[in-house]
Amino acid sequence: MGYIMEKEELLPLLNSVDIRICDCRFKLGSPDVGYSEYEKDHITGAVYFDLEKDLSGDVQEHGGRHPLPDLKTLKDRLESKGISNDTILVAYDGGEGSFASRFVWLLSYLGHQKVYVLNGGYRAWKDAGYPIDTNQKEYTSTEYQIDLNETVFASYEKVKDYTTKRPDDTVLIDSRESKRFEGIEEPIDKKAGHIPGAVNKVWTKVLENGYYKKKDDLQANFTDIGKDKEIIVYCGSGVTASPNYVALKEAGFKDVRIYIGSFSDWISYDDNPID
Template sequence: MGYIIEVEELISMSKLEDVRICDCRYKLGSPEVGGKEYEKEHITGAVYFDLEKDLSGQVEEHGGRHPLPNLVQFKNKLESYGITNDTILVAYDGGEGSFASRFVWLLSYIGHQNVYILNGGYQAWKDGWYPSDSNIPEYKQAEYRLHIHEPILASYEKVKEFSEKRPDDVVLIDSRETKRFLGIVELIDKKAGHIPGAINKVWTNVLDGGYFLKRDELKKTFEGISGDKEIIVYCGSGVTASPNYIALKEAGFTNVKVYVGSFSDWISYPDNPIG
């Protein structure tokens, strides 16, 4: 089983005792919207994870706009929701795919074995007329142990080395829209362009109406990239790179990493060149 599950599969899973549904809805530029949407209505029994408060850390000089969270604090959050290392986790967002994918990647990074993304997000759930409510569930405090899985995280130093040496066995993928990759448009970061040596695979191309493409279609999306390469994906701040991470794994690529700091971290070093 991969990372992606359908609504019908979640219905079957929800009958199991140790399952936790995780609401990751968020709106960039309007940070309070996701939490308010959760308070208004969510999948019955779901708990809420905020992109900036829970799935990201404090912004500093380096590290990008959505750096890794403090993992001890994140561990405490999981425990407060009654989540253990054996809990089956299913994340959803509004259907964008990026925020739930960030959750899935982050849980994979801390070593969680059973974590999935709901294909189509909350919209798919609502379209099926499945139960939702505004009740905020309470769960018994649990114990969680971190088992950091370093192979799926690409450090700044690793990306810097790639950009300077361009090894044949590494592929660097920029997940942003093409106009940002080419430096034609940039409304968020202080500099425009991309990390030298990167290729462009826009993250929205792995989705269709909020649903991830089927495996054969995902393979075509990344056609031309050899399966034996080390693949590093990045975006502006490490969030929209996550759907590409999920898609690459679903397509059968095994050695995939996320550069969490992404372009916003890269340009925080003034001497770094821009492509």
């Protein structure tokens, strides 16, 4: 299953009752910016999902900076926006790719079958002169059934087990910038470095001008990783790992998981080793 939808594909579906467009714009460090941008204008009919209020849970001692949300709360939020299990979901952000991809991964974890990131994001849609609006459309409440897809999720225990056993059939990917991976600089977390055994595949390498690269280019980016491997992807807090998740799936990798707590969860355990 592909996870990417082009704006030209979405345009003729804009008024379909079977589609819900999800605005996921956000700015790390300025959490009110995304919703303010949505209020200013958005794709016609879009509903808003906030990274920290909807797509993440409360920060605690463990779990990382953007832990999994409370699933009952998220279920209620989906139902309030008229989203059922059969709804086609198309998520977009400002063009960064990471926030919309977080939505895509999270809904895939819930077991949703038809969820896509809008390639190029809101910037590409608006630049094309496609319909935008200021009205916040209300939808009739629905019922949503969660059927967790554990095959896309890597727990802390699974990552911990990997670091001690280093199985040949598993690859651990760190999605952060190289300087953070190498421990040269760390602007966010209290410790620097990476989880032992990880390889570095910077998430921005799968994108170009806000668009996911073509399949051949995505395959080339991961050419040193066998497609028969189990892949666990992480970043700082489980957000920028998401574009790598989408890119790996687009490139034809079958067994791809996100360690949602990521490095910020790993270092919350004082005894965990860091390379």
